[in-house]
Amino acid sequence: MTELKLPELGDNVASAVVVGVLIKEGDRVTEGQPVLELETDKAVMEAPALASGTVFKVLVKPGDEVKSGQVIAVLGEEGKAPEAKTPAQEKLSEAPRAQEDRSAPLPAPPPSPPQARPTPGERRLIPAAPSVRRLAREMGIDLRAVVGSGPAYRISESDLRRLAGGPAPTTPTPQPLPSSALPDFSKFGPVRREAMSGVRRATVRSMAQAWSLVPMVTHFDRADITEMEAWRKKLAPRAEKRGAKLTMTAILLKAVAAALKSFPKFNASVDPEKNEVIYKDYIHLGVAVDTPAGLLVPVIRDADKKGVFTLALELGEVAAKARERKLTPEEMQGATFSISNLGGIGGTGFTPIVNWPEVAILGVSRSSIEPVWNPEKGVFEPRHIMPFSLSYDHRLIDGADAARFCRFIAELLEEPVLLGFEG
Template sequence: MAKEIKVPQIGDGVESATVSEVLVAEGDKIEKDQSVIAVESDKASVEVPSSAAGTIKEIKISEGDEVEVGQVIILLEESDDDDDDETEEDNGEASEEEKEKENTSEEENENEDEDSGEKQSGKKKKKIKEENPEDNDEEPEEDDADENKDEKKSSKKDESEADKTSEEKENKKSGESSGESSTGAGIQASPGTRRLARELGVDLTELAEEISGRVSEKDVKEFAKKDSQKSTRSASISLPDFEKWGSVERKPLNNIRKATAKNVTASWQSVPHVFQFDEADITDIQQYLEVNQDKAEKAGGKLTITALLTKIVASALVRFPKFNASIDMENEEMILKNYVNIGIAVATEKGLLVPVIKDADKKSIIEIATELTNIAEKARDGKLSKEDMEGANFSISNLGGIGGTNFTPIVPAFQVAILGISRSAKKPVYIDDEFKPREILPLSLSYDHRLIDGADGAAFINWITQALEDPYKALLGA
């Protein structure tokens, strides 16, 4: 009789999920608690185990199907071992009945041989003959015992062979369920490694071509890291024939655009972004900029909100060192840096460039303003060197000169946060029992949730907001 394998309770409040992968195939022999399908819901991604051992008769679902808790997903022909167990139980019950009959016979035949062992032996032999009238020769009890021993040895041998091939079967099932998919047919890898490969989008077939032997979780992580650096997912998307709808013109991407596309794609794929927003009242700080503009111009620069924010952010990075760090997932470490280098995004005709202000925490606002003016000119003239664009720990992107109320910048590679600045605007602010016109600056903070939590992000942007509203806060390092 076929046994039904159903979807168990996946998680609290989860009533349905989508089948992301079928890990077995019809005809496969599986063990109890062996994973048969993988499902994904809005709360979890798990593998569903079989509630029994046996041979798969029918798979009632396929990848992409929506399944509910309690739904039948597989029909299973239970293994012979289970049937043997049931037979043994039946034999046990029959044996108990025989014993009762034998005890009754013993009481009725008290005058016979007192050796109970001989009586039982004789009765058993007699019973065997009665049940098997075709058998003319009696078999001694030793033969029965030998047969039981042989059966046990055969059973143990079968179990041993099953243990040896269980891993191969698991790999085969995962491969057969997806053909030439990312699970990789016939590749030696544990279920945990296969699950990690699915989560990171790693094709085990491609990975197996680069290594020999069993694939480990470390191999998957290293391959995912290299894959994200050498290519983008967009490259694998097949474009339609746009000429069907009209004439087109193709232009090659310049090197800056190629690098930008590669870097932002890698960052977006590997960094779990969180976005934090705030507004700063910069009415008073604008007066500060106007009063000190002459000093900056004499030094060869221009005092701007970007220059002031660079100094404020530098002070913030000293106070909040995790924002001045990088995360090393391969070694599971946080790299804290004892220097403060800030990248400043500059728009050019060829694309976005990000020159770096080195040791920003040790420079004055006037020094930063002068350096910003110089590197911005070099960027627009295409004269930035490789050294000018290396070593940033944090970045600032100011779109205020172009427009917009808010945006969500992508965290650059090897950094954990970036601050976006939008166009300021006059807004009525309730102060001293009345509304007053104030210049309000929108701020957007993007950060890497692997290292920075929401409370950290809120504290960081809150400190920057307060420093903008009180310039002396940043100057004094308070």
């Protein structure tokens, strides 16, 4: 018999809900074949089989909450049916199971003898927390080459730092903001309760974490996009021929990418444990997308290496996938800076929360036609003005830095020709 386990769900994804079971008892399964449809905090995805064989028993059902490494089915050897048990064997094997929670993961085994230690590089489920996986990426360490010192060879931050020749962390991990017990609202009138969606639960966690970790300040500015709007409308038909919609967000992606190359501090992260700043030599931009399920932030990779038309095309594709809940966890990871554009809805300004471990986020509000004084002509002229705001991590970025960054973006938007040179 082979236990079919759930593969890793992705960084920052603790669990998922089964929305569909794609196999049944007696089916032949091959490695890599989709066996479950899962809804995580931010996406609906298919889970592949990590082994091949004939399905003897399925241990999960729609609605169950599952975790990485959990046994989801039992397989017989490929090409042959599982051996039948005698009634006595069946009774013995089922008795202990009657008191178990089938959806719970198996307990971690005791430490194996030395010859049973995992071999570095072998294909296996890697026991490591999301924070450890993030640190490994930042340190350039392949977790497959690490054998942890914890129970069941679980990998810790200390293991990574020892491997890199550095000291183990001494500062405690910041805790989320404490919660207070709510009063009994039913004493004042009728109430109803509704379970949070996976996306909303993820938003609660990430926003509370960001608010507790990052000392944020918001800088406000405005850009005269009169000329840019004229160019956008003129070039929109050409973008449509390529299957793209030329929006201001697509143009902002290009402008922000250019700004990050000129101001690398905004494309970095703070490591307070080592008193270091991690500068990233790549530019991946997260774009907030409003969906029926909540706010999702897909990532446009290597934005600095792409033209506006290409960015517009990719933006349309990931936004559609976000609204259809078809984004994979990988498509929402790795952002170095984020953009939230509420201009299509309204508002004159807002303070977006920095998406930690990023250090800044740009918020864009609705543009409007306003009278602007032209000193050369001595008259007021109607101009298209777009308000925007920049929230930033004050541990790394000073107010003057933020003001220069915003002015740089405004100038790119006000002089469209600059976007070609700076980009």
